[in-house]
Amino acid sequence: MGLRPYQQESIDKIQEEWSIGHKKTLLVLPTGTGKTIVFTKLTEELVKQGKRVLIMAHRGELLEQAADKLFKTTGLRAAVEKAESTSIDSFYRVVVGSVQTLQREKRLEQFNPDFFDAIIVDEAHHILSEGYQRVMNYFENADVLGVTATADRGDLRNLGEYFDSLAYEYSLPAAIKDGYLSPIKALTIPLTLDLTGVKQQTGDFSTKDLGTALDPYLYQIADEMAKQCMDRKTVVFLPLVKTSQKFKDILNSKGFQAAEVNGESDDRKEVLQDFDNSKYNVLCNSMLLTEGWDCPTVDTIVVLRPTKVRALYCLDEQTEILTKDGWKKDVEIGEEVAAFNMETNEIEFKPSLAKVRRPLGPDEHFVSLSSPSVDIRVTNKHRMVYDNKRQKGWKVKTAEELAKLTSGVNIPIAGSNKFSGVPLTEDEIKFIGWVMTDGTINKLNGAIAITQSENQPWVDEIEKAIKGCGLKFGKRIFSSTSNFNRHGKMIEWTISHGKPRGRGRELSGWEHLEKYISKDLSPELFEMSEKQFDIMLETIHLADGSKQLGQSWIRRSYHIAKGNKHFIERLQAMALMRGYKANMTVETKGRINPLYVLHLKKKAYANIGSTYDGRPTWTNENHTEETCWCVQNELSTLVTRRNGKVAIVGNCQMIGRGTRLSPGKKELLILDFLWHTERLELCHPASLITKNADVAKKMTEIVEEADGAVDIQDIEEQAEKDVAAEREDALAEQLSAMKKRKRKLVDPLQFEMSIQDSDLTDFVPQFGYQMGPPTKKQTAALEKMGIFPDEIQNAGKAELLLTRLNKRRDAGLATPKQIRFLESRNFQHVGTWNFDSANTMIKRIAANGWRLPRGIKPAEFKPAEKRDTPKYDFDSLVQSFTG
Structure with missing residues (x-):
């Protein structure tokens, strides 16, 4: 089987990382781009080198998929280490293993710690769990590859706690541009959806209230869908099960073949199979299908669960969640977690629909409360269930909002379930x-x-x-x-x-x-x-x-x-x-x-947080570099425990997915109904393409102003230019205060803005080695290249900046000093000039007594096209940096 260019490049990069001592490296590929093919072909190469390989996963179907793909793509067979099956004494050099089996001490001790030369972990975001870590620590000398789907910056920072490096990342926009994933088009439909009466919970909307707010608009939404997607295959995400069921009936009355699935559906598997086989053309669900399900033939997504934020509000790492299998600090998708029904006061076990484990964001901090009854520590925007007058019913506020209250509140700490009993005297x-x-x-x-x-x-x-x-x-x-x-x-x-x-x-x-x-x-x-x-x-x-x-x-x-x-x-x-x-x-x-x-x-609730009667109160902590986590379920609440003390709190939010290619499928169309009478900062389809909030906001404005469906990737470049221009304007005032800086060197921020490199501007360190201060060699190399190094905060940013400078040198583009000098004379976009053009203009200015030559208007001047130019002498600088 021939590999796609990015697949072969990723295999080369992985082995390169291992060869330079980065024993634990990460591969990030979007869903649908063949991550299983990549690691099976890598396995084939390792076996040819005489190495033993362990492929690990946390679900049986993933192991079966890996073994099947390994045989189909390479002809290699694998031994199985799962339950009663063992690979001991097998002559196969590849083992597919279940983490649930391998983590057991007796199972591990059957292997020599140096038995495996390489370990590949599918769905690597699970690798931080206790079970995985037990296996990884036992085989500590093996090279490790973690494979995961496209992750956002927070996920990568979290994985950076374990992995040494990111070997290769193939982005969703790149996969779409290269033709390996379906293009995404967005159509904003001007539905007057009034969300002003919907309660705010941790800066987002109440799921229960959203269901009620949507009800008057469901027929209107169905009518609009009939115009846009009667002949398309559509998935609709809604806030509540009862809303999803009601909308299914409305769609069927409009001529659709609609079905509905939820966490309690006994026939869920059959319905999903029938939808896949096109018995139905619309599938309604209450956020059940956000992870772990894929149907390539889907070509339309309708999200009727509006959200204001992408942030995921979380618990601290010491907080546990009650599951059917006990208290846990890590929960898998689909695992049943204890949730509190705020209407009945009963505790119900509901499937985990989504989970997150991530570093604390730069604008986040923990809010904590420790009393004889409860011990709570959550991010400041986390949803908290409370009541200040018990008979009025439970409400929701953010933790930081509760911290501002001067009167005490009640926090639920127990349920009042009615059990049928057991047949015992x-x-x-x-x-x-x-x-x-x-x-x-x-x-x-x-x-x-x-x-x-x-x-x-x-x-x-x-x-x-x-x-x-x-x-x-x-x-x-x-x-x-x-x-x-x-x-x-x-x-x-x-x-x-x-x-x-x-x-x-x-x-x-x-x-x-x-x-x-x-x-x-x-x-x-x-x-x-x-x-x-x-x-x-x-x-x-x-x-x-x-x-x-x-x-x-x-x-x-x-x-x-x-x-x-x-x-x-x-x-x-x-x-x-x-x-x-x-x-x-x-x-x-x-x-x-x-x-x-x-x-x-x-006692079913705890009295806390009063400033006038001496009871313990909330504490707003300072920002820390910590990891937090959470899961989401249908009831939007969780039963948690910290330091042995139980508290019932809200849970995090989530986002869906879907972009696989399929015969006859032209694009993935996202219908965006999220218009409202009060302007609110909602999360829109542009967030799928860009991780930059400013660019996403600008893209959304362009989509809303368009007459029809817009390819959101096509407008990304325009949005980036608009945002860059706005940043330049904002930076002008900041740079005016920097005149007393070293005149010899260029401020790195000014250089970034001059070359309009968003990767530099938005860089956040993700791996351990990136988070430390720049090395002496990096600092020396930056200074020789004309950059003032004192403003570079970490080694990762220094590394990326040096890479950009080297690429600009190889491409014969203007140096930082040339850019600074010419921009000080009001020449525009000098970052795009070639070295010769910049050098020629500087010589003309010097020859004219450092005055602008006659007839030159800097604001209008455009240099001649690039000619073949000799490289200027940076070889010694590169050598000093690379060692």
């Missing part, structure tokens, strides 16, 4: 509670032994529960020498696993309760009713709780301590879904192993 629940706390299970015969001091007042309760379950038991009293029971004897009850023999055969063993009994607290108990849970909680508290004299057995608060973290965390999750404030602390002082203590109290 009260005695059975108590018995299970005693087994989980004071019980042991004999590994040889399966018998349970429950042990308790005879001095405890509740010993009769244990025996009563055992008898109430109809269990046959043995009982003995013995002396204990342990410090725990130095003042009395112990009672031990023994219950067999299976059917008893001999006397008492009419009774039973505990076998029928087996699925409910686990030292980690069985998930089978999660559906307990609130009453059942309270019975179990009271039993657990009697066994492992902190008791105070004078308290009744039925109490308002519980403090339960165990060395089993899994048990405590599962109990915490069950409690907070039944209206309990459930916070966990860890005691380590004077202990070999940590003790986990769960503090429970019937």
Whole structure:
């Protein structure tokens, strides 16, 4: 299979990075440009060199895709390291491995740490997770390639924490220009959409209110769609499931063949397949298809979930999110996370629709609050759920808005779910509670032994529960020498696993309760009713709780301590879904192993943030160079935990995708209905093409003024020129204050603006080596080339600037000093002049006593076309920089 030019170039660049010592390098290719082909062909080259290669992914279908593509493109077969399948003793030099399998210690130890020469990680944005890091650290000597789709600047900075370099990046605009992805056209439809009544949440729109605001316009939108895309294949993104379902019915009434999918759809797979096979020509969804789904034949996108921002408002790295598998600091797309329904006060598990992990933005900072009830630390614009008068219902403000309030507010910390219950009697629940706390299970015969001091007042309760379950038991009293029971004897009850023999055969063993009994607290108990849970909680508290004299057995608060973290965390999750404030602390002082203590109290919200009654208040922190993260779900809320304390907060926002080529497809058309009666800063289709907010804004203005659909890539160049001109005007005032600077050297900012290089102007360091200060060699080289180096803040910017200067030298363009001198004489756009033209004009001015020659009007002067010119002497400078 022949490679496209950018594919071959990327393979060459990857190996070049490895050869110069950048052992962990990154490849960025947009969806649809063949990233799998690239790393399989790279694998082929590595195998030819006699190397062993591990290809890793986090999903089974990605591994199957990689193995299949490897065989089809290279003829190489791969061994599989996943679940029961193992690559040990295989003669294949390529292994495709699941991170879930490889991260296990016993699995890793089967390999020599130097077994693999190279590791390729598909969807590399997952590499920062704990599981991946465990594998990467074990094979620490291997060369590493991370492969990911087009990432924005924040994503790259985040990945720069692990990777040494970016080997190659192929941009979405370049792929479209080269004909490998579909062109994108945008059409703004002047729908008078009134968003003035929609609530603002963290500077963006309330999802719930957007659904309500859209309802009056759905028929009008459908009519406009009938004019533009009746014969096209369209995906529509809407804010709510009920809005999506309603719009599907409206479209069908207009003659479309429309279908709808959401996170609860049982037939989602079948509907997506039917849409792919063109049974439907419109697919409506409530932001479900933002990631992980592709249909190349889609040629129209309608986004009816307007957003004001591209920023993703996040939690700090210490904050965990509750999932169906427990508390996590990393969540995959599609994984079910706990969300709070602000209308019903119930906690529901919803699929994660999108996630982000990124560095803190330059205009962001953390807002934090630490109190006995909650510990919260989020970005300043993060959505916070609160209520200042409980009976009025939950509302949303940004964290920094809450920080400004002088009166206290309520933050939700628990839900009030109604569970159906489990088929267990009260005695059975108590018995299970005693087994989980004071019980042991004999590994040889399966018998349970429950042990308790005879001095405890509740010993009769244990025996009563055992008898109430109809269990046959043995009982003995013995002396204990342990410090725990130095003042009395112990009672031990023994219950067999299976059917008893001999006397008492009419009774039973505990076998029928087996699925409910686990030292980690069985998930089978999660559906307990609130009453059942309270019975179990009271039993657990009697066994492992902190008791105070004078308290009744039925109490308002519980403090339960165990060395089993899994048990405590599962109990915490069950409690907070039944209206309990459930916070966990860890005691380590004077202990070999940590003790986990769960503090429970019937209370669904915490009172915080009052400045007049002495309660802890919010703190606006200074900006820090930290990483933050978050996920998005249908309910737009999350159940979080920080330092063991639970709080319910809002979540982040997201953006969709789709540009693959398909036979007969001319372009991807984006219908932009986001006109409104009050002018707001919305995120528009231009954001797909440019990462520069100023350019995107200018492009959007051009699209809105156009008569029909506009190719947004065609207008990018015009928008960049307009923005550059505006920047020049703004810079003129700034440069007028720099007259006392070194006259010998050129200010780098002035040089950037002169050559109109947006990559230089907008540069942000992404990798570790780029973030440090410029090296001495870089500083010396810049100064020799005429640039004042003191204004260069980091090595990455210095490297990029030197690269530009070398390219300009090779192309025979004007030097920085020539540009500065001639622009000081009011000549225009000298950055585009060639060296000869600039040199000739400077000589003419010098020969005329440093006055402008007769007849020369600088503002109107244009140099002659470039002729063949000898290179001027920069060889020594290049050598000093490259070493």
